Amino acid sequence: MTLGARLTVAIRGLEVFGRHGVHPEERRLGQRFVVDLEVDLARPRAAASDDLADTVDYARLADAVAEIVSGESVALLERLAGRIAARCLEEPGVEAVSVTVRKPHVALPHPVAETAVTLRRGRAGDGV
Numbered sequence: 001m002t003l004g005a006r007l008t009v010a011i012r013g014l015e016v017f018g019r020h021g022v023h024p025e026e027r028r029l030g031q032r033f034v035v036d037l038e039v040d041l042a043r044p045r046a047a048a049s050d051d052l053a054d055t056v057d058y059a060r061l062a063d064a065v066a067e068i069v070s071g072e073s074v075a076l077l078e079r080l081a082g083r084i085a086a087r088c089l090e091e092p093g094v095e096a097v098s099v100t101v102r103k104p105h106v107a108l109p110h111p112v113a114e115t116a117v118t119l120r121r122g123r124a125g126d127g128v
Contacts, residue, residue, distance in 0.1 A: 007044030016069035
């Protein structure tokens with residue numbers, strides 16, 4: 001790999017039941033949330049080593065994200081994305097993460113396919 005190469009590991013379409021939302025009925029009834037992740041590794045060693053220890057174990061990361069989404073309720077998708085981003089940045093070698101949290105069945109007065117938020121954060125952090 002060339003100097004400065006980066007590796008991105010993605011998890012797309014992770015579906016988890018959670019109880020998040022501003023309205024009490026959203027928290028009481030719960031609903032399906034869909035999460036997309038992209039984690040950037042500054043040192044793409046696994047491309048040459050073929051060793052899981054040199055990359056992100058996406059099965060373990062998916063379990064951790066599912067635990068967050070199915071866990072403690074929050075009002076805003078932005079806060080949920082912040083929790084997920086913080087957890088992803090705990091992984092060794094992860095330099096940056098992009099998290100999209102989608103809510104497919106949102107109650108709005110107009111027809112929409114879904115609502116979503118995307119948060120991008122580097123190891124230095126930004127905000128939450």
